[in-house]
Amino acid sequence: MPSFGDAPLLEVHGLSKRFPGVAALRNVSLTLQRSEVLAVIGENGAGKSTLMKILAGVQTPDAGEIRLNGQTVRIDSVHTAEKLGIALIHQELNLADNLTVAANVFLGREPLRFGLIDTKRMERETLPLLAQVGLDCSPATLVQDLSLGCQQMVEIAKALSVGARVLIMDEPTSSLSQHETDQLYAVVKDLRQRGVSIVYISHRLGEVTELADRVVVLRDGQNAGELSRVEITHEAMIRLMVGRDLSQLYQRPSHTLGEPLLEAYKLRTQANPRHALSLAVRAGEIVGIAGLVGAGRTDLLRALFGIDRALGGTIRVEGKKVELSGPHDAIEAGMALVPEDRKQQGLVLGMTVRPNLSLASLLRDSSRGLLNHAVENEITATMIRDLNIRTPGPEQTAQFLSGGNQQKIVLGKWLAMKPRILLLDEPTRGIDVGAKQEIYRLLDNLAAQGVAILFVSSEMEEIIRLADRAIVMHEGRITGELDRAACSEEAIMRLATGNL
Amino acid sequence: MKKILGILGLLIFVCSLTAIINPNFLGATNLFNTLRWTSLFGIISIGVAFVIITGGIDLSVGSTIGLVGTTLAYLLTVRHVSTPLAILIVLGLSLLIGLFHGLLITKVKLQPFIVTLCGLLLYRGAARFISNDQSLGFGSAFAGLRELAIGKVPIIGSVTLPLPLLIMTGIGIIAAVFLHRTIYGRYLLAIGRNETAVRFSGIRTDRIVILAYVVCSLLAGFGGILFALDVNSVQPSGLGEAYELYAIAGAVLGGCSLRGGEGSITGVIIGAAVLRVLYNAINILGIPTMLEYSIIGFVLLAGAIADEVVKRYAAKRKAARELLADDSVRSDEASA
Numbered sequence: 001m002p003s004f005g006d007a008p009l010l011e012v013h014g015l016s017k018r019f020p021g022v023a024a025l026r027n028v029s030l031t032l033q034r035s036e037v038l039a040v041i042g043e044n045g046a047g048k049s050t051l052m053k054i055l056a057g058v059q060t061p062d063a064g065e066i067r068l069n070g071q072t073v074r075i076d077s078v079h080t081a082e083k084l085g086i087a088l089i090h091q092e093l094n095l096a097d098n099l100t101v102a103a104n105v106f107l108g109r110e111p112l113r114f115g116l117i118d119t120k121r122m123e124r125e126t127l128p129l130l131a132q133v134g135l136d137c138s139p140a141t142l143v144q145d146l147s148l149g150c151q152q153m154v155e156i157a158k159a160l161s162v163g164a165r166v167l168i169m170d171e172p173t174s175s176l177s178q179h180e181t182d183q184l185y186a187v188v189k190d191l192r193q194r195g196v197s198i199v200y201i202s203h204r205l206g207e208v209t210e211l212a213d214r215v216v217v218l219r220d221g222q223n224a225g226e227l228s229r230v231e232i233t234h235e236a237m238i239r240l241m242v243g244r245d246l247s248q249l250y251q252r253p254s255h256t257l258g259e260p261l262l263e264a265y266k267l268r269t270q271a272n273p274r275h276a277l278s279l280a281v282r283a284g285e286i287v288g289i290a291g292l293v294g295a296g297r298t299d300l301l302r303a304l305f306g307i308d309r310a311l312g313g314t315i316r317v318e319g320k321k322v323e324l325s326g327p328h329d330a331i332e333a334g335m336a337l338v339p340e341d342r343k344q345q346g347l348v349l350g351m352t353v354r355p356n357l358s359l360a361s362l363l364r365d366s367s368r369g370l371l372n373h374a375v376e377n378e379i380t381a382t383m384i385r386d387l388n389i390r391t392p393g394p395e396q397t398a399q400f401l402s403g404g405n406q407q408k409i410v411l412g413k414w415l416a417m418k419p420r421i422l423l424l425d426e427p428t429r430g431i432d433v434g435a436k437q438e439i440y441r442l443l444d445n446l447a448a449q450g451v452a453i454l455f456v457s458s459e460m461e462e463i464i465r466l467a468d469r470a471i472v473m474h475e476g477r478i479t480g481e482l483d484r485a486a487c488s489e490e491a492i493m494r495l496a497t498g499n500l
Numbered sequence: 501m502k503k504i505l506g507i508l509g510l511l512i513f514v515c516s517l518t519a520i521i522n523p524n525f526l527g528a529t530n531l532f533n534t535l536r537w538t539s540l541f542g543i544i545s546i547g548v549a550f551v552i553i554t555g556g557i558d559l560s561v562g563s564t565i566g567l568v569g570t571t572l573a574y575l576l577t578v579r580h581v582s583t584p585l586a587i588l589i590v591l592g593l594s595l596l597i598g599l600f601h602g603l604l605i606t607k608v609k610l611q612p613f614i615v616t617l618c619g620l621l622l623y624r625g626a627a628r629f630i631s632n633d634q635s636l637g638f639g640s641a642f643a644g645l646r647e648l649a650i651g652k653v654p655i656i657g658s659v660t661l662p663l664p665l666l667i668m669t670g671i672g673i674i675a676a677v678f679l680h681r682t683i684y685g686r687y688l689l690a691i692g693r694n695e696t697a698v699r700f701s702g703i704r705t706d707r708i709v710i711l712a713y714v715v716c717s718l719l720a721g722f723g724g725i726l727f728a729l730d731v732n733s734v735q736p737s738g739l740g741e742a743y744e745l746y747a748i749a750g751a752v753l754g755g756c757s758l759r760g761g762e763g764s765i766t767g768v769i770i771g772a773a774v775l776r777v778l779y780n781a782i783n784i785l786g787i788p789t790m791l792e793y794s795i796i797g798f799v800l801l802a803g804a805i806a807d808e809v810v811k812r813y814a815a816k817r818k819a820a821r822e823l824l825a826d827d828s829v830r831s832d833e834a835s836a
């Protein structure tokens with residue numbers, strides 16, 4: 001390969017991209033050196049994902065220039081990007097989960113033998129790639145049997161298999177557990193050693209501090225500044241992202257608790273029927289459920305909300321036993337659940353912002369089954385304002401919003417219901433630092449009004465900041481409870497890994 | 501809205517073309533009959549649209565029409581059941597058919613295609629069995645009842661409209677209000693796009709889907725009564741045959757997406773009208789009737805392609821316009 005002296009590996013100049021109603025990128029520039037980890041940060045809707053999609057050939061820019069090794073390139077398809085050595089790991093994973101690990105890694109480039117897929121060879125050649133990303137599983141494993149973290153590694157292995165020199169990761173850790181995140185760090189550092197350049201998008205500033213050699217900040221689709229390794233601090237990043245100092249990270253005031261609103265007694269979930277789970281959440285209390293991914297936290301919430309029928313035990317709301325045959329019963333009892341997966345369970349992606357925000361409240365607000373447009377419009381306006389949802393308007397299709405803004409819609413839909421018991425599964429996944437503080441404030445206000453809140457989070461910081469009390473789960477059972485004073489990362493980790 | 505304008509344009513185009521080539525198209529009797537048939541097919545298309553909007557399909561419409569028509573003739577002419585009772589029985593029968601489909605699809609979780617394909621076979625066989633595969637004529641004893649299908653309603657002077665047109669309009673208005681003004685219509689549209697998200701929102705999606713299938717079969721059954729009375733005799737093996745295809749084609753032409761979550765009643769009615777006018781044109785323009793299916797297939801395909809092309813073109817135009825607007829803003833800033 002010819003050498004181009006000092007030219008950076010990748011240069012982007014004056015890139016612009018418009019969508020109907022939004023200027024996603026305006027005149028954005030960026031450089032990427034060899035063997036560098038470059039973090040790109042910015043608020044929800046700042047244009048990070050759009051920039052990366054353009055680099056990976058998923059979308060084409062309206063204007064601007066991209067240079068690779070000093071030479072201008074036109075990236076008009078994913079295929080071209082791959083040939084140039086640029087690979088993108090999307091905000092949402094893109095694997096065919098009914099296929100094996102090896103089949104996914106080689107998807108579209110299957111080695112053939114007599115015109116048929118040479119499975120043996122494919123699996124043999126996948127092995128070293130898996131070793132490289134520290135994934136300890138057989139290439140013949142079905143992807144659907146892997147945890148999200150392992151699936152992420154498969155994506156990386158896939159990118160490496162096409163010889164990627166530039167690896168772009170869009171919020172790779174947003175659904176990973178602490179342990180998996182650590183593993184990802186190790187892989188990223190190892191790849192950098194091998195000369196791969198990495199563009200890393202994240203809303204977790206701790207992560208950025210840990211990994212990045214340089215930080216580029218986007219705000220409203222424009223360059224907002226850059227920080228070199230020594231300049232990277234939380235404050236500096238936030239100042240560039242938000243355009244001002246963020247007044248103090250949110251610290252929850254403590255307040256008085258009322259009667260238990262939600263109680264589960266010896267509940268057995270379908271996923272982990274061996275363990276009986278008991279817990280109670282009182283009015284005005286915020287309880288966090290911590291644990292590693294796969295600890296059964298989501299299964300617990302699903303059972304509490306009637307999505308999966310509990311195999312045993314009782315659920316009480318305000319002391320009264322309830323039978324849940326589906327979410328409709330849970331809602332009738334005053335509950336709401338912000339589900340784990342915003343695309344599958346939270347949103348009707350093909351509908352616009354307005355019907356998505358009002359969907360859960362329609363029945364309550366209607367008389368004799370007729371739509372109540374006035375109330376619907378009011379809910380929409382309130383939620384767009386309170387949650388600062390970035391959208392060209394209430395009639396934008398949800399699909400076209402940025403990941404974080406989609407998550408805000410899911411939250412808004414349930415907040416609009418005004419539940420008495422609010423269950424949340426990873427409520428701030430993909431949401432930027434500033435908006436997170438706002439959401440914490442909102443949840444706290446709800447608690448102050450007497451709502452009982454039970455949330456699952458893989459971010460320990462979130463549990464520590466927000467929860468009055470943390471319940472820790474490990475492999476399907478509750479291994480302990482920590483009150484505010486006892487709640488520390490170490491204490492959570494000890495219980496979460498089953499080291500009692 | 502744009503889709504409706506598009507299909508309306510197509511309707512006007514086909515009508516004008518036919519009228520220019522053969523002015524007889526505009527003759528009172530021809531128009532009356534075309535309107536009447538449009539109404540009959542419009543009714544069953546509205547039903548199928550409900551199912552298509554949920555992301556499902558109903559292939560059994562034609563056989564349901566056959567079974568209902570045959571049963572009606574059998575009850576009235578062989579069993580001499582009173583007219584209101586006979587109508588009640590056949591409507592009840594079609595309601596049960598829809599319930600049966602809905603339950604199999606939501607509770608047993610069978611695929612709509614399979615359930616209604618089996619329905620298509622089942623009901624046709626049943627129709628032929630109860631009638632011994634003999635055609636049944638209503639004769640002149642039910643002339644009053646027959647007005648439902650062929651009746652003329654005077655409007656002004658000598659202008660009359662077919663009674664079925666008024667019936668279809670009534671059904672259409674109710675359906676449109678349901679779809680666009682009630683929360684259940686909203687649920688229906690949302691289910692077609694993401695059933696899980698709707699269920700997680702506390703809505704009993706099963707019930708909504710069942711309702712869609714019941715509406716579909718009920719309207720097919722009602723259509724069956726009208727179709728049978730229209731001909732005044734029933735041929736158990738032929739009545740309603742392939743009508744599911746007309747119904748589905750009308751709904752799709754009228755803007756329903758087979759992926760679900762999209763559709764409007766006005767569009768569906770215009771879609772049904774296009775198909776009837778085409779059929780009529782083939783007859784009065786002397787085009788070989790053997791070509792009927794080919795022509796309908798061609799128009800459907802052309803419609804689908806035009807829709808895609810227009811959509812892409814519009815998106816491009818819009819983006820280009822906004823880019824221009826944005827540039828002017830920026831140069832304004834620069835000069836200020």
Ligand SMILES: Nc1ncnc2c1ncn2[C@@H]1O[C@H](COP(=O)(O)OP(=O)(O)OP(=O)(O)O)[C@@H](O)[C@H]1O
Pocket residue numbers: 019020022023024042043044045046047048049050051390391400401402403404405430432
């Ligand atoms: N296909 C599209 N059609 C219309 N608008 C779009 C499309 N894709 C992105 N946008 C808009 O462009 C802007 C930038 O979106 P982008 O996804 O790049 O944000 P982001 O920085 O990745 O945000 P997040 O942190 O929430 O993921 C947003 O306002 C978004 O609504």
Ligand SMILES: [Mg+2]
Pocket residue numbers: 048049050091170402403404
């Ligand atoms: Mg993004």
